[in-house]
Amino acid sequence: MPPQVPGTGPSAPAPAVHRADVDAARWPDVARLPSAAPARTAIARRLVGRALDRPALTGPATGARSSAAGPRLTLHDPDAFYRRIGRHGLIGFGESYMAGEWDSDDLAGALTVLAAHADDLVPAPLRRLRGLWVSARPTAxxxxxxxxxxxxxxxxxxxxxxxxxxxxxxxxxxxxxxxxxxxxxxxxxxxxxxxxxxxxxxxxxxxxxxxxxxxxxxxxxxxxxxxxxxxxxxxxxxxxxxxxxxxxxxxxxxxxxxxxxxxxxxxxxxxxxxxxxxxxxxxxxxxxxxxxxxxxxxxxxxxxxxxxxxxxxxxxxxxxxxxxxxxxxxxxxxxxxxxxxxxxxxxxxxxxxxxxxxxxxxxxxxxxxxxxxxxxxxxxxxxxxxxxxxxxxxxxxxxxxxxxxxxxxxxxxxxxxxxxxxxxxxxxxx
Known part of the structure; x- marks a missing residue:
């Protein structure tokens, strides 16, 4: 049985958000989905989906094995979730949460499990493609x-x-x-x-x-x-x-x-x-x-x-x-x-x-x-x-x-x- 993350635990649900209701002037990159990139979305689905399939992350919506232990990460809109990550990596992961496309009953616990395995998420041969998912910091x-x-x-x-x-x-x-x-x-x-x-x-x-x-x-x-x-x-x-x-x-x-x-x-x-x-x-x-x-x-x-x-x-x-x-x-x-x-x-x-x-x-x-x-x-x-x-x-x-x-x-x-x-x-x- 996977260990619980110390000091974390279930918390009140985050406020519900629907992408269609997001203020596009205030949150433009949350209100709209990035343009489709099928190959990159498929890679994201494979790599991130494998990460979410860990026993320590439970819940049928993730495709993970069912277990009473560990935090639960639930995808409300899997297509949007993987599309954002495929296009923008971890920025897309965060914007997907802001858009209400996924939730967790123990947000810090779920993120701790992912952070603990950060080096395992991307196979070594694919790390050379890191530039496809990241952008340079704005000069401004x-x-x-x-x-x-x-x-x-x-x-x-x-x-x-x-x-x-x-x-x-x-x-x-x-x-x-x-x-x-x-x-x-x-x-x-x-x-x-x-x-x-x-x-x-x-x-x-x-x-x-x-x-x-x-x-x-x-x-x-x-x-x-x-x-x-x-x-x-x-x-x-x-x-x-x-x-x-x-x-x-x-x-x-x-x-x-x-x-x-x-x-x-x-x-x-x-x-x-x-x-x-x-x-x-x-x-x-x-x-x-x-x-x-x-x-x-x-x-x-x-x-x-x-x-x-x-x-x-x-x-x-x-x-x-x-x-x-x-x-x-x-x-x-x-x-x-x-x-x-x-x-x-x-x-x-x-x-x-x-x-x-x-x-x-x-x-x-x-x-x-x-x-x-x-x-x-x-x-x-x-x-x-x-x-x-x-x-x-x-x-x-x-x-x-x-x-x-x-x-x-x-x-x-x-x-x-x-x-x-x-x-x-x-x-x-x-």
Missing amino acids: DRNTRTGARDNIRRHYDLSNDLFATFLDPTLTYSSALFTAFPARFESLAAAQHRKIDRLLDLAGIREGIRLLEIGTGWGELALRAAARGARVTTLTLSVEQAALARERIAAAGLADRVDVQLRDYRDVEGRYDAVISVEMIEAVGVEYWPSYFTALRRALAPGGRIALQAITMGHQQMLHTAATHTFISKYVFPGGLIPSREAIAEHSAAAGLTTATDNGYADHYAETLRLWREQFVAHRAAVTGLGFDPVFQRMWELYLAYSEAGFRARYLDVRQLRLVPAGPDGEDAP
Whole structure:
């Protein structure tokens, strides 16, 4: 009997969507089927159909063997499903879900099973044909100064109220650190504070420290650093996040210790005793990683240290993803790319930094995403009230489940690193 995926389970059905009712102006590639490509559709039907025939994916609509175990993936429109995948690969897979052409009673569980066997889906001789299913990333998504502002706006400026429907009261949008799994006896807010406090400790934050934060979020890390007595300069490109972060900081009586700036990391001014950047590198883009690490190094005063939290993937997967327009880059994080540990080591070393500590927490991110997804599902009525239609809701739930599956299958990891200057400017403190 195949094992159940830990931490996942049946959830409320996603809102029903019928392709004919999709707003074509808002979702053009969801509202219409791609042009027919019989040979590619046939290949997709054979390869993906074989993947869906695994014992761990059950249900008569998939053609799989019937079993009480494992998540159920149900195809409502198999022809459209395979046609989209045949034409657009994983983007088509996601758009088919957005169009309501397939569902699962355990979305994260089904995606975890598929992610765990990702390398087995396509036989080695056919991998040379990968170019038939993928397209290059749009040049408009490059993270130039103007492009970075646009890309950040398209995700983080969707609505502060939207993020509040699924984040905990700290409004922290990055992996938490838990004491046990599943997190039944610990609040997400407590686990987020544990993560933040560990980063503050890595960076040596205490009374009088000058801290630069690259990537403000909604201000929780800056608040906790200021409460320790640090003087914080925090940078963001999100107008919505900056406004709410300033409100929260003022309400806490810490406005004299925290300066929230709408500023690109490439335009950092001054030098600081510590720099912290939490899951910001993923939004930088591969061609700008040298600029990012150079900015970190340039901002450090002698003896300073950097605390970095970053999602990572395997190096070969990163190289493939860097050249590919993906479902996530199209609909969720335009211009983004998850680095590998090798890429972080290479680009940080080139900027004159060395890694002092490096720890991974994949299980913690899977648990964080599970809780976010459950809250998002539980607050669908509020999301609808904010003006987000069922297609958006299916897209967002797929994004959260897809990400959770990546961590559960160990396709993704999240690391906390302490970086210090190489050579005489470095320090050896724990």
